[in-house]
Amino acid sequence: MWTGGPVIVFDTETTGAATGDRVVSLGAVRLDAALEPEATLHLAFAPGIPCHWGAIRVHGMTDAFLALHPPFAAHAGEIAAFFGGQAAAAHNLPFDRRMLGGEFERLGMPAPWGEAYCTLKLWRRAHPGRRAGLAHAAAECGLARETALHGALEDAWLAAQLLRALHGLPPAPMRLHGITNGPAGAGMAA
Secondary structure, three states, rough: HHHHHHEEEEEEEEOOOOOOOOOEEEEEEOOOOOEEEEEEEEEOOOOOOOOHHHHHHHOOOOOOOOOOOHHHHHHHHHHHHHHHHOOOOOHHHHHHHHHHHHHHHHHOOOOOOOOEEEEHHHHHHHHHHOOOOOOHHHHHHOOOHHHHHHHOHHHHHHHHHHHHHHHOOOOOOOOOOOOOOOOOOOOOOO
């Protein structure tokens, strides 16, 4: 059983994967010490740079859509409070930690989490030789993405479900919702 206290499971969508790319969306699920869901966070940001076409194919958020949202800096305090210095987890943690940590670094702020865990590595350790990508691991737990495109909140939920499964817990009902910080009518990517 998980004994590390509350954990924030998160995922980012970005303008690309290179150094200097930016976070365009953050999804996070706060789990309590028993790995029961407590709260979610789903935000989008105007990154200040264009998205790579390959990234748009993955997450579906165009530059025009993202321009309707505030920059990351406008929500940095809210995000830091949501993480609250607790442990964090992500599927492919090195990427998400680098991207989200980079946003805080640009603002001269420390990363808002304590210890960090990678559900990809935990899954590989528990299931050697099996495919460990988020979609494949989730499928082994009887879960699937509900949308065709990668969404930060949905991917955070799937990673949270993997963390629960790795601790012998059944899936929790996923509470998906749109991006909460955009102008009216901007809840869907265009």
